[in-house]
Amino acid sequence: MSGKVLIVDDSALSxxxxxxILESASYEVVEADDGMTALEVYFLxxxxxxxxxxxxxxxxxxxxxxxxxxMDPNALVVVASADIQSSTRKMVDEAGALxxxxxxxxxxxxxxxxxxxxxxxxxxETN
Amino acid sequence: MKLTERQRDALSELINIAFxxxxxxxxxxxxxxVLLEVPEVNVYRTAELRGALAKFVPGDVAxxxxxxxxxxxxxxxxxxxxxxxxxxxxxxxDEHKPSNFLDESxxxxxxxxxxxxxxxxxxxxxxxxxxxxTFSVPRLHLETLDELIASTTDKPEMHYALVVYTAFQIRxxxxxxxxxxxxxxxxxxxxxxxxxxxxxxxxx
Numbered sequence: 205m206s207g208k209v210l211i212v213d214d215s216a217l218s219x220x221x222x223x224x225i226l227e228s229a230s231y232e233v234v235e236a237d238d239g240m241t242a243l244e245v246y247f248l249x250x251x252x253x254x255x256x257x258x259x260x261x262x263x264x265x266x267x268x269x270x271x272x273x274x275m276d277p278n279a280l281v282v283v284a285s286a287d288i289q290s291s292t293r294k295m296v297d298e299a300g301a302l303x304x305x306x307x308x309x310x311x312x313x314x315x316x317x318x319x320x321x322x323x324x325x326x327x328x329e330t331n
Numbered sequence: 332m333k334l335t336e337r338q339r340d341a342l343s344e345l346i347n348i349a350f351x352x353x354x355x356x357x358x359x360x361x362x363x364x365v366l367l368e369v370p371e372v373n374v375y376r377t378a379e380l381r382g383a384l385a386k387f388v389p390g391d392v393a394x395x396x397x398x399x400x401x402x403x404x405x406x407x408x409x410x411x412x413x414x415x416x417x418x419x420x421x422x423x424x425d426e427h428k429p430s431n432f433l434d435e436s437x438x439x440x441x442x443x444x445x446x447x448x449x450x451x452x453x454x455x456x457x458x459x460x461x462x463x464x465t466f467s468v469p470r471l472h473l474e475t476l477d478e479l480i481a482s483t484t485d486k487p488e489m490h491y492a493l494v495v496y497t498a499f500q501i502r503x504x505x506x507x508x509x510x511x512x513x514x515x516x517x518x519x520x521x522x523x524x525x526x527x528x529x530x531x532x533x534x535x
Contacts, residue, residue, distance in 0.1 A: 288454035291463035
């Protein structure tokens, strides 16, 4: 499967890691290092999927998720965070995220989640 | 407030569980076997913290600091001596030529490793306590131990520090470090109660 993926993370290391994983599977990648930039890039680039960190400088990831879904109710968003709390997963599920990936990233896991999210988006099975 | 041997064992096991996943995933990230040794856990009064850490970190300290808030609140730090921090980032970034300082790229790697480890540990506490903890953006500080302790124990309600001693084993090297979680009496009390309840449920 191919598509354009927007990576939103204030850690350059995490962005590089995700870019490497996604490009190895032929996805096109665009990046944003904070929430405000993410909203702008989303509007301009119209990516197929967003991989979104939660704890970032400026806008918190959950607020970015809500704004993205306001801008585009069909936005496909997967949260990618170091936070392992069940309560956090519940919050992002309720806010409309399709899935949750924990850091540190494992290539196979990331690609499986991205592929599944894009397939669900293509068949309209989004939240 | 002192931990009993059973509480210390239970806390060590909980942190060990959280670290096991993190170690495995860091291995995937770096392509090297990364082991996190079974942690040793102690509780100190914040006034005793300097003495407990000084032997290990005589010079400058590299710390990744995250404030956490919620029903259990405090300051969480991953603490490494400067040379250890340089060694850890060299090992994780596959630098063939050992360096003597933390450049921007190394600082970034260290901050993210701290973020992941602190979240693994505190997130596990959040799950155990059935509470939601929110985290601040992680920040890397390079300072002396005295400066570090002064800046993290300056809140009057923060009386205790949960100190987790651990070692990262990567390739043939071992880098030792501490996770320090500074808590109020109420937060530590709540944590210990839940650890007792968790320990009592094991094997049932």
